[in-house]
Amino acid sequence: MSAWWSYRPEDLLMFSSRVYERLFVLHNQALWPAQPLALALGAGLCLVLLRPTAGRLRLVALLLAAAWGFVAWAFLWQRYAPINWGIRYVVPLFALQAGLLLVLGGRRGGLALPSGSGASRGLGLGLAGYAVFLHPLTAVALGRGLAGAEVFALAPDPLAIATLGLAAMVRPARHGWALLVVPALWCLFSAATLSLLDGPAAWPPLLAVAIAVAARLMAPG
Template identity: 40%
Template structure:
């Protein structure tokens, strides 16, 4: 039998830091200037979620998960890691799940109050701890990753952006799910983006990226927000 204890985490990362970060840069360069569109979609989805129109927001997210699954994992990442094709299918399934939730509305916690304007709905929503955590995570995904890339000296086409790259896409989605879902529905829908952020954090750790703890902090904030949102039913 194979002795798994003889393997280290590095044995499961079949590429170097230079190769991986160049892949991320090429992904952005290949689809420039689509980043501007995906960022606008991300901010729109966040606004819709905060004002109670979660199902529309999910409908915006679903095709982006499918796009990242095919364009990044199947067509690019799979050339570095044999697992890329399998991860693509996972991302496609998550995109399908988001689409089904957009159509059915199952598990959504927020509904738009047609008697109140969007400002009232927004202020009411922001009083919830899980929503505050989700807003923080979503903004980190929308703004934090591009700003990090710029700080590292990368040009705008080469930075990681929501809707094109997996890490910011998973982070923003996780944030929006915290805004729009509660309890068991939240845990179920957030599983894939949470697991990906953990896998990515471990990958970045192996590659020597100093910012890998930020992904674990996002996961920790998400778990805390999920626990805060859970309110078990009381017996009648």
């Protein structure tokens, strides 16, 4: 038996990059034609963040809560957990994020966004726009093809990045920080996994966390 110090970090993974990519292909095939609807909902999310009202932000919180619950069940539990036993411990965190969105979005006063066009709002909108419109295209850039695209509200990374966009600029600040924790943890976990699999794909979730934290620090209280 080899000594434990002979193992590299990637040796601890229970799957290859090909198996990981195949997860998204099978997931998209099973959910088709949900992808166009998810993209439409994502576009609606971005429009609301551009022109927010209290009622619209409640709908955004409800949409994101439903998406966190759905991704936890349909992707993490049904597809990812069978090849990575540690994911079963992540599912409750996704459920916690869904509940947090429901509670904070539904309480009196709800969530609010800063007026004007400050840096925090611009960065938050940029994260949301990237998650909805650009992140699915990273599959093409990495040679996976659109069949393996990660789509907002159907896959965890774009959902977490879009939520980071909301958390980066939402008011009051304590609500923003509360909403930021779980998606940031997921993005860091995803970046660590992807860095062991194929390197370049790890940068988007990692940068999203850095941008969200910086925007949150710049956001008004």
